[in-house]
Amino acid sequence: MLLGVFACTPVKRGEYTEGSGTIFCDDGFRNVLDEEIEVFEYTYPNSSIIPFYVSETQALDSLLENKTQAVITTKELSKEQIAYMKNKYKRIVRQQCIAVDAVALIVNKDNPVSSLSMADIRGILNGTITRWDQLAGNDTTRIRIVFDNPGSSTVSYMREKFLPEGKTISDNPNAYAQKSNAQVFDLVKKDPDALGIISVNWLGDDLSVAKKVPLNERMEAYKAENDTVATNLTTEVNILKVSNPTEENDFNATAFKPYQAYIYSGEYPLFRKVYMISTAKKSTVINSFYMYLTGFVGQKIISKTGILPYHMNPRVVNLR
Numbered sequence: 001m002l003l004g005v006f007a008c009t010p011v012k013r014g015e016y017t018e019g020s021g022t023i024f025c026d027d028g029f030r031n032v033l034d035e036e037i038e039v040f041e042y043t044y045p046n047s048s049i050i051p052f053y054v055s056e057t058q059a060l061d062s063l064l065e066n067k068t069q070a071v072i073t074t075k076e077l078s079k080e081q082i083a084y085m086k087n088k089y090k091r092i093v094r095q096q097c098i099a100v101d102a103v104a105l106i107v108n109k110d111n112p113v114s115s116l117s118m119a120d121i122r123g124i125l126n127g128t129i130t131r132w133d134q135l136a137g138n139d140t141t142r143i144r145i146v147f148d149n150p151g152s153s154t155v156s157y158m159r160e161k162f163l164p165e166g167k168t169i170s171d172n173p174n175a176y177a178q179k180s181n182a183q184v185f186d187l188v189k190k191d192p193d194a195l196g197i198i199s200v201n202w203l204g205d206d207l208s209v210a211k212k213v214p215l216n217e218r219m220e221a222y223k224a225e226n227d228t229v230a231t232n233l234t235t236e237v238n239i240l241k242v243s244n245p246t247e248e249n250d251f252n253a254t255a256f257k258p259y260q261a262y263i264y265s266g267e268y269p270l271f272r273k274v275y276m277i278s279t280a281k282k283s284t285v286i287n288s289f290y291m292y293l294t295g296f297v298g299q300k301i302i303s304k305t306g307i308l309p310y311h312m313n314p315r316v317v318n319l320r
Contacts, residue, residue, distance in 0.1 A: 018046035021286035023070040024059040025051055026153045027180050028199035029274065032099070032305050033072060039301060040292050047285045053180075055151030066091070069280040070290065074101070074153040074272050091279035096294050099274040100308040102200040102258035103154055105240040106185070108192040112137040115241035115255040118269060122162045124195065127172050132193070139193075145175040146184050147197040154181075154199055157272050188237050196237070200258040201305040203234045233257065233306065244269040263308045274307070 025033050030053050037049045052068070059071040064081060066089045076095055077085070085091040105121070107113055113136045116124075123129035124143055132139040147155050150170050159169055169175050178184050181202045188196040233239055241255030254267075262268040276293055280286035292298050299309040 016044050016047065016288040016292075017283060017285045018044070019285040020048040020050060021070065021280065021284060021289070022050045022052060022068045023072065023286065023289070024054055024062045024068045025072040026056040026059060026074070027053045027148060028152060028154050029072050029101070029201065030181070031201050032302060032307070035301055035305070036293055036298060037289075039297070040289055043292075044288070047288065049285070049289050055149055056153040056156060057151040063277060063279065066279075069284070070276065070278045070286045072098075072274065072276050074157065074274055076275055077277060085279055089279070093277065093279055094290065095275050095277040096290075097273045097310045098276050098293055098299070099302050099310050100263055100271055101274050102263050102268055102307065103157055103270040103272070104198050104200040104203055104258045105242065105270075106188050106196040106198055106203070106237045107240060108188055108190075108194060109236075109238055110192045111238060112139070113240065114238065115243060117253070117255075118242065118244045121158075121242070125158065125162045125169060125172065126164075126167070127174070130174060141193045142174050144191065144194045145169065145172060145197065146187055146191075146194045147175065147177060148181050148184055149177050149179060153272075154197055157270075158197060161270075185237065199307075200233075200263075201307045203237075203239060203258075203306055233259070242269055258306075260303075260306065260308050271308075273310070 023033070030051075033051055037051060040049060041047060052062075054062070056073050056075070059073055060075065062068045063071045064085070066085075069091070077093055082093045085093055105116060111132070113132065116135070120129060120135060124145065129135065130142055132141060132143055147158075147169060149155070150168065155169055159167070163169070170177065178187065181198050184196045184198050185202055188194045239257055241257050243253050243255035245251040245253045256262040256268045258268045258270070263271050276290060278286060278290040280290065294311070299311045302309040
């Protein structure tokens with residue numbers, strides 16, 4: 001029943017529609033979307049956005065089956081899919097990049113490994129590197145690869161970047177699927193042999209600190225036109241640095257953590273774009289939310305999560 005609840009009142013330019021609507025989102029971006037919805041609904045109390053946190057595959061399928069009119073995903077619709085939505089459902093697709101996310105690799109606080117190269121990551125995922133002592137120290141236990149779920153955008157990104165066509169991370173006997181990014185984080189905190197694959201927005205301290213502030217005060221901070229960059233990442237786990245020595249960078253082996261400054265510069269190599277896709281009509285609350293999320297305040301909120309807002313320039317700061 002929730003999937004069909006949309007407002008139909010005509011709206012003038014710059015106004016926001018009242019009513020309810022749904023959005024399907026990959027679990028990797030739950031932290032971001034929860035805060036966006038909370039602030040939007042506080043600002044427009046007669047509006048309600050109902051999120052469904054699913055795999056990226058499920059989110060895109062739901063959009064293409066017209067079960068929802070909005071998704072957040074790391075993939076754009078193709079020209080063929082856009083034409084399909086127009087011909088079959090009379091839906092006009094609007095899609096815009098809202099952020100640049102990074103995939104982070106995390107380990108337990110007792111793990112001596114502090115950095116990996118892209119070649120190391122490829123070896124771990126394809127099974128040629130199976131023990132921690134092949135990377136650092138003398139721990140001969142097996143590396144337990146932990147990820148959220150086989151259909152997630154994070155897993156899809158790592159598979160496409162590091163594995164040959166037809167192979168999956170689940171093929172590795174040392175890989176273990178969880179149900180969410182939160183479960184990956186909690187398991188790594190407890191297991192010294194785990195290597196977690198997770199979206200960096202789950203690791204930023206700035207948003208968790210912000211959430212302790214009353215919502216009305218957070219709103220004023222989000223509206224302020226000042227530069228904002230999230231520089232604090234969690235200390236509950238170790239976040240690995242990643243290097244990418246290639247001919248293009250003169251085989252520079254310097255490794256970087258997934259801070260916004262290094263995502264922005266491209267020095268942290270594991271990054272991907274995040275899109276909001278909407279097929280909602282202009283007289284709906286979902287279209288209003290689309291405008292909000294791609295606007296100043298929506299982008300300012302993203303800047304507090306550890307990932308990079310697409311429409312705001314970050315300050316490049318020195319991080320030690």
